[in-house]
Amino acid sequence: MAVVSLSAQHLVKRYGGVVALADGNLDVKSGEVLALMGANGSGKSTLGKIITGAVVPDAGRLLLDGEGVSFSSPQAARRAGISAVYQELSLVPDMTVAENIWLANEPVALGRVRRKERKERTARLLSLFENALGPSVGPDSLISALSPSDRQIVEILKALSREPRVMILDEATASLGARQVERLFELVGEWKARGMALVFISHRMEEIFQISDRATVLLSGKTVGAANLKETSEEELVGLMIEGGVAERHIEHPAEAAVERTLLLETEDLRTSVLREVSLGLTEGEILGLGGLQGQGQAELLLALFGAVPHSGTIRFAGEEVRFSHPRQAMRKGLAFVPGDRGGEGLLSIRSILENLLLPSWSRYGMFLNIRQARRDSEEVSQGLRLKMGSLDLPVSSLSGGNAQKVVLGKWLMRDPKVLLLDDPTKGVDVGAKGEFYKILSDLRQRGVAILLHSSDDEELLGLCDRVLVMRDGVMRRELSGDDLNKSALVSASVGVASSPSDSPPSGGLASGGAA
Amino acid sequence: MSAARASVGLRLRRVALRQSYAFALLLLVITVAINYYLQPNFFQPGILSGNLLLFVPLMLVAAGQTVVVIGGGIDLSLGAIVSMANVVIVSLMGQESSPSQIVLALAAGFLAGTLAGALNGFCVAVLRFQPIVTTFATSFVFSGLALYVLPEPGGAMPLGLVNFFYTNPLGLPMVLWVAVIVLLLWSLLRSTRYGPYLYATGGRDLSAFVSGVPVSSVRFLSYCIAGLMAAFAALALALSTGTGNPIGGADLMLQSIVAVVLGGTRLSGGQGGVVGSIIGVVILSLIQSIVSFSGAPSSWQTLINGLIVVAALAGPGIVALLGRGRRA
């Protein structure tokens, strides 16, 4: 393999008013693994996507072997020898492993796909992960029959099958099992020795130290440092990631009053296909945060509480055991849920703002709907939320992200909810609207609403919540409150590092968390 | 132990998706058994091929429909294309046609079918119109062209060709030859790059696109193939009736969709195959034969036929429902 070098210089990417990447820089060359690090939302993924051609930068240069390049599509980047491992994005579920790996890259002779050769080549690729894959995974297995971790391996092999010179592993280990990670790292060593350049994007500190040679750290869209990992400690890296990281309080807490607060929502040993033994309690007038890396079961927990996914275990609402098998039942009890995928799960994008606000509440307006009353109620709520809109009758898709999110929240506020479940509500919302949103949550908290808030933005959790529960791999790992509720404790608990001896995790949490 | 069980589960799942016609095979066995019970001479070649010969056009249309459906589309104009190609072929031929005339007529018919498919493909794949309404609209165009070419049923096919259609080459019934040739063509198609492209496009077009599959071209070609298959069906129709009919293909369109679904191909695309659809056509013909030999009063026959078809369509859903009930 020829020597290769890739260099990104001062890359910038904006989405509307939001700057995803302000000054992205990195350098990587043959025979090394570069770790790209940063807290949630620091711009790592955007930088990775620019390199692989999925995103076109607004400014800055990309140099491959010293020459300026720009990729219009992932295919273009692939032809230049840069492959990325997507998270299941490129797999077709009802096709076999072999068909998927070689899709649009099939070995062909006389117009016919050489299935035998494709199968052999696939088997050779799969043998790289021998004993680390499910018992019956072979070239002819269907992707839909594979476990998520085995699918991820197939994605990795698919990227490898293009024989790239530069490979980007973006959170590629997130869904892998311990043995698979171990084997992947052995292979990374081999590829490195053969002259491949790798960029490794991960949250898991110990993995980064295990395979990376150097690290580039991003903070709020800027490259703030590069470090040789042989000479750097975990604590120093965490320090770089959170530099200046004193979170601003968004909610002034009234002095912890001696008032007895009622426990509104309680779970005991809640389990789903993703969650294990989740027990928590939520009291009125409290904002309880759900933290941790993305996709560790936070969304699943909220869905289970709202009756939208099958679950076992006990849920108590105001002391009474409840069993929700449909969101309608949860809604009637006074629960409300703002889903993480605003467009896909929270809104009726082509319908009017009015209809979106009223969707859960139509049955209140009589057999023949009293639209005038409904409109008055909607106006009241939208004014309370300070919704910026032309008219209630415009499609909700005409709103900005922040205002659209207010509509999702507003449809529940029309019902005066007692418990509010929020799944990353400020994702993709501009700074101004975020501030307003925090104010709304603060008001609701004052009024005694119990709020369970999952956020991918650590600052937000620290700034808003009374307590934060940190989840990893579907399990509650740590509860942070009082003085423990600080950035370094949150980041450390998320990535599975003990930040200081005093707040070590509950029994065995760390050890098993790192390996699972 | 649990690993072994998991592997059995995986294998079953693979069978269910890949050999999606497993359920269709079961239906086939049941319908054959009932036919044999009602009609002990059922397996005599003459009876068997006589029953099935009428279904040759449907078999060809269903094969084409399958390709479109796997690619994530649907074609409601195939019946009209059959009618159009049918009258093109017949109007360019006569009872006494010379071989060169025959070749010319056939070429014209096949070209007409393919071009009609190309129009559908252009609207759906390039202009991105909704497949259902688009092909419904084009079906009027093709029906109109059929009536323009031949306003009234009529014309004749060369006797030699017609007689050949009713022979049993090498002692095997013609319908079997047609089925085998269709399956060979299908396996040839699947063995090219187009095979995986088609399944990927219908299965998850975004993944296919990201992987570098030319999604629009794949869709376009699927409609062209269906058009060509409809033209073959038109020839079979002309041979089996010996004459041309500008509305002869009308019934084939909806039946072809039923056959495709019976054969285990999912209407949402990305799965299934022509083998299943051919079994589906055979099942449809066997159900009809059961009903007509069951001794049921003739006024009840359509209802019984309809109920059996619905039951067959509901079969996989009922199995899934029972399975879910047991687990819960």
Place this chain on the structure above:
Amino acid sequence: MRRLGLNPIVIALILAVILFVVGGIVQPGFASFGQAMNILRLAAFLGIVAAGQTLVIISGGEGIDLSVGAMITLGAILVFRIGDGQNEQALIALAISLGVGLLLGAVNGFGITLLGIPPLVMTLGMAGVVQGLILVITGGRVEGEAAPALTGLVSGSLVLGIPGVIFLWLLLGGAMWLVLQRTAYGRRLFAVGTNRVTAKLSGVRVPSVLVLTYSLSGMLAALGGVVLLGYTEQVFLNLGDPYTLPSVAAVVVGGTLLAGGMGSYFGTMAGALVLTLLTSLLTALDLPESARLIVYGVTLLLLLSLYGRQKALRQ
């Protein structure tokens, strides 16, 4: 979606006016009052039949009801036989006919939601079953008579020489508006058609809404059959067949999204008017059948190009 920024109903109505004017120019007598009433009457049949189709298509999920043709025939035949020309029996006959339509529609709904059969195939299979039912009921020969009250209501001119069916159609239009815009069901239907996940997470029981929708479609098709009977006064075994796919076309031409979640019955009414005008104009022009079909198909394609396109993969 609306590429021209024009309301599809407006497009359809403008088109209807253009067709009417063109008809009047090329064919004297086309724009006469009598002919206009005749066209409106024909449009009313298609429009009534397409009411249920509108609901089904709004419900999304590749929703389509291909059993309407057979349901029309069944609805007409039930009234024809049970009513048997007597006015006293007519109401009972009407109730039975609508009830059977509702029930068979509900079967469609259960097949689609509970058994996961695609709507296209389920309703197609149902069409076969209903066709069979018709043969069982009639034994192949249709005997009976349309009630004079029915014939009078549909064909007779109530006011100013306007046939009663047109008032009936307007009444249905009002009722459909009420159902879609002023009932919780209507609002939930739009929600289900737009995004089933959002609907469920907002407390809507999606399967119930769907079953009700297909039931209503069956009932409205049966109603269409009864009305059609008042016009034809005779029943044929394939009375409703020519209405199945045109009912889908009327809905789409009226601007209802085939993907679901957006549409109105007023649009469908306009769509039915456009399609009927187009057919009448082509007939009046004395064009051969072949040319008529081709022009009809091309016009449909052009209408689709105005508002029926899907999203591109590359954003």
